Amino acid sequence: xxxxxxxxxxxxxxxxxxxxxxxxxxxxxxxxxxxxxxxxxxxxxxxxxxxxxxxxxxxxxxxxxxxxxxxxxxxxxxxxxxxxxxxxxxxxxxxxxxxxxxxxxxxxxxxxxxxxxxxxxxxxxxxxxxxxxxxxxxxxxxxxxxxxxxxxxxxxxxxxxxxxxxxxxxxxxxxxxxxxxxxxxxxxxxxxxxxxxxxxxxxxxxxxxxxxxxxxxxxxxxxxxxxxxxxxxxxxxxxxxxxxxxxxxxxxxxxxxxxxxxxxxxxxxxxxxxxxxxxxxxxxxxxxxxxxxxxxxxxxxxxxxxxxxxxxxxxxxxxxxxxxxxxxxxxxxxxxxxxxxxxxxxxxxxxxxxxxxxxxxxxxxxxxxxxxxxxxxxxxxxxxxxxxxxxxxxxxxxxxxxxxxxxxxxxxxxxxxxxxxxx
Amino acid sequence: xxxxxxxxxxxxxxxxxxxxxxxxxxxxxxxxxxxxxxxxxxxxxxxxxxxxxxxxxxxxxxxxxxxxxxxxxxxxxxxxxxxxxxxxxxxxxxxxxxxxxxxxxxxxxxxxxxxxxxxxxxxxxxxxxxxxxxxxxxxxxxxxxxxxxxxxxxxxxxxxxxxxxxxxxxxxxx
Ligand SMILES: Cc1cc2nc3c(=O)[nH]c(=O)nc-3n(C[C@H](O)[C@H](O)[C@H](O)COP(=O)(O)O)c2cc1C
Ligand code: SF4
Ligand code: FES
Numbered sequence: 280x281x282x283x284x285x286x287x288x289x290x291x292x293x294x295x296x297x298x299x300x301x302x303x304x305x306x307x308x309x310x311x312x313x314x315x316x317x318x319x320x321x322x323x324x325x326x327x328x329x330x331x332x333x334x335x336x337x338x339x340x341x342x343x344x345x346x347x348x349x350x351x352x353x354x355x356x357x358x359x360x361x362x363x364x365x366x367x368x369x370x371x372x373x374x375x376x377x378x379x380x381x382x383x384x385x386x387x388x389x390x391x392x393x394x395x396x397x398x399x400x401x402x403x404x405x406x407x408x409x410x411x412x413x414x415x416x417x418x419x420x421x422x423x424x425x426x427x428x429x430x431x432x433x434x435x436x437x438x439x440x441x442x443x444x445x446x447x448x449x450x451x452x453x454x455x456x457x458x459x460x461x462x463x464x465x466x467x468x469x470x471x472x473x474x475x476x477x478x479x480x481x482x483x484x485x486x487x488x489x490x491x492x493x494x495x496x497x498x499x500x501x502x503x504x505x506x507x508x509x510x511x512x513x514x515x516x517x518x519x520x521x522x523x524x525x526x527x528x529x530x531x532x533x534x535x536x537x538x539x540x541x542x543x544x545x546x547x548x549x550x551x552x553x554x555x556x557x558x559x560x561x562x563x564x565x566x567x568x569x570x571x572x573x574x575x576x577x578x579x580x581x582x583x584x585x586x587x588x589x590x591x592x593x594x595x596x597x598x599x600x601x602x603x604x605x606x607x608x609x610x611x612x613x614x615x616x617x618x619x620x621x622x623x624x625x626x627x628x629x630x631x632x633x634x635x636x637x638x639x640x641x642x643x644x645x646x647x648x649x650x651x652x653x654x655x656x657x658x659x660x661x662x663x664x665x666x667x668x669x670x671x672x673x674x675x676x677x678x679x680x681x682x683x684x685x686x687x688x689x690x691x692x693x694x695x696x697x698x699x700x701x702x
Numbered sequence: 703x704x705x706x707x708x709x710x711x712x713x714x715x716x717x718x719x720x721x722x723x724x725x726x727x728x729x730x731x732x733x734x735x736x737x738x739x740x741x742x743x744x745x746x747x748x749x750x751x752x753x754x755x756x757x758x759x760x761x762x763x764x765x766x767x768x769x770x771x772x773x774x775x776x777x778x779x780x781x782x783x784x785x786x787x788x789x790x791x792x793x794x795x796x797x798x799x800x801x802x803x804x805x806x807x808x809x810x811x812x813x814x815x816x817x818x819x820x821x822x823x824x825x826x827x828x829x830x831x832x833x834x835x836x837x838x839x840x841x842x843x844x845x846x847x848x849x850x851x852x853x854x855x856x857x858x859x860x861x862x863x864x865x866x867x868x869x870x871x872x873x874x875x876x
Binding site for chain 1: 720722725727728729730731732734735756758762765766769770771772773788789790792793794826827828829830831832838844845846847
């Protein structure tokens with residue numbers, strides 16, 4: 280069978296969630312190879328060479344992150360970020376549900392590379408069933424001698440544990456996640472220090488997204504050079520794009536980084552329902568700067584370098600498609616409601632700012648706002664940018680600022696409504 | 703130790719074993735879930751007992767409970783239907799679905815049916831955006847996803863629950 284998927288491999292090999300089947304297709308050979316034939320630093324080097332970048336949103340080079348681990352401070356930890364809470368993102372869930380062992384093998388290899396003997400998988404509380412499922416898969420690995428003490432006859436030992444969050448978007452932010460895992464309120468820490476020097480229990484910790492880790496077995500099995508042949512020069516490898524909103528076939532699509540929006544939305548996603556026109560794209564979930572769906576944007580390659588050139592970010596690559604019937608004011612209102620709800624309240628600009636923006640956008644959406652209110656909303660958003668403790672504050676301003684700059688007429692129409700109503 | 707510990711001794715020890723002994727506070731959320739399974743919500747009493755097990759103050763436990771939306775410190779319906787109305791789902795009709803459900807149940811989001819069976823809630827994205835309308839059902843036992851739903855399927859599901867809870871041996875319907 281031609282190999283179509285490297286991450287969503289269950290789509291080619293349906294029973295790959297069974298240990299035997301996974302092993303028959305080479306499963307855990309990469310982990311064995313790493314532990315028995317490579318030094319931890321060699322594993323990290325191979326990942327560096329592959330060019331793999333974090334799939335959790337920031338696109339930070341994975342091997343480089345691993346090399347930052349403080350080797351004077353022990354023990355080390357690996358934490359897999361399975362919080363998957365960005366609106367429009369549903370890729371990690373499919374990976375864990377359908378191709379769990381490849382992800383777990385990635386966790387194991389990462390742990391070996393940084394010499395951690397314990398790894399935690401932090402799942403959002405809603406993934407209660409996924410956690411129970413992973414617990415079963417971990418138990419199967421233990422029974423097969425793939426986890427535990429003296430792995431493959433060496434003195435390396437590893438245990439993997441799942442840990443459930445309890446409903447808070449902010450716990451996807453890595454330091455909030457660590458606080459939550461320590462049994463506290465999930466509020467971000469001041470950084471630096473970053474987790475590779477001060478992480479879980481104050482110890483050096485690698486935090487990586489589920490999809491990032493799922494790439495790792497392939498890199499160790501086939502080499503960093505092979506991996507670089509997929510994707511673009513600076514954004515290497517395959518990527519799972521979660522496609523949602525106004526498309527005929529929403530879902531996850533695994534495509535090389537650098538695939539255009541047009542190909543994803545029209546070829547794979549089957550275009551816009553009802554033959555309507557596409558109006559806008561949010562490439563990174565609710566945290567996106569909104570892109571007008573011009574030809575230039577549609578022909579932009581989805582990679583970490585190209586999307587910023589047209590005024591947004593690739594982020595988690597959760598592509599939300601919006602057709603011509605949607606009022607951008609309504610859309611911005613939805614995002615602000617989300618961020619106001621999810622602000623953890625630790626720093627003032629975000630706590631107060633999301634409150635005010637949510638309040639103002641409601642006034643505007645209800646057709647009760649003056650032109651001045653538009654200016655105030657824009658100013659509040661601009662005031663928040665760059666002044667918050669974690670990136671959530673900035674995320675909250677993305678749709679507002681881009682919406683007001685790029686879809687001005689939608690906002691002005693709402694203000695005209697207010698004027699005509701004598702408001 | 704205390705009654706909560708005695709009642710769940712084995713499970714609590716299994717949970718504590720997942721974390722380094724000097725960091726047992728990490729067991730906070732798992733223990734709170736356990737308490738929620740007992741009563742459907744987390745009582746003051748359970749908070750105090752968890753605080754004792756983890757060597758932290760009750761105020762700290764209370765602070766954690768208040769922070770997370772899946773933890774409840776007040777009783778609600780036996781089944782919490784949590785409908786996602788976040789942006790991607792809203793683009794696919796989730797808000798209309800919620801309104802239909804509100805009308806059919808005669809309650810608004812945030813309210814509980816008079817028989818105490820159902821609490822209807824609106825939630826943010828639950829990572830199932832390609833299968834809208836979606837909701838999760840939270841009970842003390844855990845959480846289940848229902849995807850590609852419509853009003854008819856949802857009402858059939860609710861009818862099943864009603865049957866189950868009016869035919870208990872004690873004959874109580876709450
Ligand atoms: C508000 C906020 C929410 C985040 N949510 C997630 C998330 O749900 N999943 C995730 O993997 N990363 C999330 N991140 C990014 C993490 O902080 C971190 O960068 C990532 O887990 C690192 O892994 P990677 O290098 O493999 O991408 C979030 C960041 C912020 C600021
Ligand atoms: S920016 Fe918002 S979410 Fe982040 S720490 Fe500040 S208040 Fe909390
Ligand atoms: S927006 Fe509803 S599940 Fe994602």
